Amino acid sequence: MATFIATPASIPPQNALLRLQDIPNAPPNWHPLNPLSFILRAAQIYPEKVALVHTDVQQPVIYTFSVWAQRIQNLAYALIKAGIRPGDHVGVIAPNSPMIADAHHGVLAARAVITPINTRLKHSEVEYILGHSQCRLLLVDYEYLHLVAGTKIPVIVTNDTGRAGDPYEDFLADGRRFSKEKGWPGLEAEPDENAAAVLCYTSGTTGRPKGVLTTLRGSYLAAVANAFEGQMNRHSTYLWYEHSIVSYYCPPNLGPDRILPMFHAAGWTFPWTNVTLRTVNYTHIWNHFLHSGVTHYCAAPTVQIGIVNDPQARRPPQPITAIIAGAAPTAHLIAELEKTGIKPVHVYGLTEVGVTYGPFTRNYDDPSWANLSLEERARLMARQGHAFATAEEVRVVYPVEGDAVSNGPLKDVPRDGKTVGEIVTRGNIVMKQYFRDLEATKKAFAGGSFHTGDLAVIHPNGSVAIMDRSKDIIISGGENASSLAIEQELASHPHVLEVSVVARSHIRWGERPMAFVVLHPQHAAKWKGRHHEFGQDMKEHAKKRLPGFACPEWVEVMPELPKTSTGKILKTELRKIVAKL
Known part of the structure; x- marks a missing residue:
């Protein structure tokens, strides 16, 4: 890329102190936990190490830790100048990009609460969230201005350029001037580690969205757990894509699909770790895998399937850890990831809006598994495992x-x-x-x-x-059938790329399973015009692996399955299809 020079306001002064104001009367054996300390520590220890890479855009940017810390500081001062006070809520509507990465730190530095909003919501849903959350100011990417049309809340727009003249860059520059070079010591530290840090909202698919409020302490400890459980260190590089950003992890700089958007449960606390992509583009993803030294990323199984089946897929020059959540990985997916040089790590949590700050359990593998068949190992890997170190x-x-x-x-x-x-x-x-x-x-x-x-x-x-x-248990003839267990067995069919199972009414048994299947591209041609025959083949496959009440009564082949913003299959949409049958 052409040489990028950060704006003058982003360049820190020589020997800048990377420390907030001391908390009055604080005991010498205590300090409040706050994820903001990660970026300050990283900028202090590795000031010239690359922290944030945003290159797959028209105007690429790359920031070191020292420059990124200065930009975060500028944002904090700009928010304070704009009237943001401790405890106020600041909304952010943006894809994975430098602004939302800045906001996960800068809003906390202003002692405010970040409210990241899903970019895929409708205007009416965003309008409700803005009212319920009582946001005082909005940071909005230029592509999503339509979501805040008509709002009376002040809006700061980013054109995602990183250059002078961009409204967001001007906002940061104004914050730098307002600081009068007091730097980090001019910003008050939040004395209460249980103060609110993030307010995320559910999708509202079953009613009005609910706001999940999480704390500084919880964010700090969840970020530590993610780094520890994911075995991240100063050599690690974390890929954010959907809208992608690459993060060069620097301990303990933790943090920042569609892999995992930063608006999604505050990025499972990974923004407090970063390479960024604005759109899901497997070409860009594989470019970073092969050339940017990416070592870690998070994604649901459906996204992992897209990665391993991309034409560019091949073994990267460095080991990569894929943190899988949202559903259990199948034996086929595990095999494909491992064949590609990607190590799957299965985690579990209430990941949609951060009720548990993202994942809070991990499936810890055992040395004895090495002697098992792939299928036996996959069954064990499908378990959700044990609690994280800090849970x-x-x-x-x-x-x-x-x-x-x-x-x-x-x-x-x-x-x-x-x-x-x-x-x-x-x-x-x-x-x-x-x-x-x-x-x-x-x-x-x-x-x-x-x-x-x-x-x-x-x-x-x-x-x-x-x-x-x-709600996903299928009650067939008085027997409880797990849709997840059925999916695991159906996914073992060699021609299946993805499968999801829901209940469908049955005149005799009350309910029976219905399977929705996406065929693997390599085998789709074989069954073209013969989906009914594939359904029979699938049923025969199921009979060898499942009890009768759990075998699918119906099999529907689809070009794709409906999914959430992070690649989780939307069974609510499949149930709507079933209800019309």
Whole structure:
């Protein structure tokens, strides 16, 4: 790329102090946990190390840690000058790009709360979120101005250029002037580590979106856990794409699909780790895998499938770790990733809006697995595993009957790998509350733990394995069939690229499974015009692996499956299809 020179306002002064104001009367053996400390530490230890790369755009930019820290500082001062006070909410609507990466730090530096908003929402949904969240100011990428049309909230626009004259760059420059070169010591540190840090919103597919409020302490500890569990170090490079950004990880600079958008649960706290892409482009992704030294990325299985099946797919020159969440990886996907030189790590959490700051469990592999067949190993890897290092032990308890909210003690199911219960968790990396929704918060925390709604068993070694979401269990002839378990078996068919299973009404059995299948491109031609025959072939395959009540009664071949912004399959849309049949 042509030589890029950061704006003058982005260049830090010589010997800049990378330290916030001291907290008055703070005891000498304590300091509040705050993810902002990661970027300051990284800029202090590795000031000239590349921190942020945003090259797959018309006007590429590359920032070192020292320059990025200065830009974050400028943003904090600019927000304060604009009237943002501690506890105020600042909305951000942007793809993965430098501005949203800046905001994950700069908003916290102003002691405000960042509210990242999904770029795929409708105008009416964004309008509701802006009203409910009580945002005082908006940072908006130029491509998404239509989502805030008509708002009376002040809007700062970025043209994503990194050059002088860009409204966002002018905003940062104004913040630098307002600082009068007081630098980081001119900014007050937040004394309460339990103060709100991030406010994310659900998609609202089953009602009005709910706001999930998380804290500085939780963000710090979740970021530490992600770095530890993902085995990230100063040589690691994290790829953000959807809108992509490459992050050069520098311990403990943690943090910043469609792999994982930064608006999605605050990027699972990875923005506090960065290469960035504005759009999902597998050509760009593989370019970074092969030439940018990328070592880590996060994605749902559906996105991983797109990566390994891209024509450019081949073994990168460096090891890459793929953090998989959203669904269990199939044996075929594991094999394809490993064949390509990518190590899959299966994690689990309430990842959509950060109820658990993203993942909070990991499937820890065992040396004994090396002697197992791929299929046996895949079954073990499909488990959700054990709690992260900074989380409390994950539990499986008997579900509360009906919708009753009970504060009585929760009872654990036996560790037999058979008895089904609900996954609950509590502790450091659980949300603070649902914003402005006491009833929803009370229900979610019944019995003193957060109720996930995921049904699971727990094995003798304490490893948790999800059977299904409670709403996805298929009750066929009085038998409970897990749609996830059925999908795992159907995905073993060599011609299947993706599969999802939902319940469909049956006159005799009440419900039976219906499978929606995307054929692998290499085999799609064989079944062209013969989808009915493929359905029969799939059913014969299922009969060898599943009990009769769990075998699909219907098989529908589709060109693609409906998905969320991070590649999770939308079963709600599949149920709508089924309801019309």
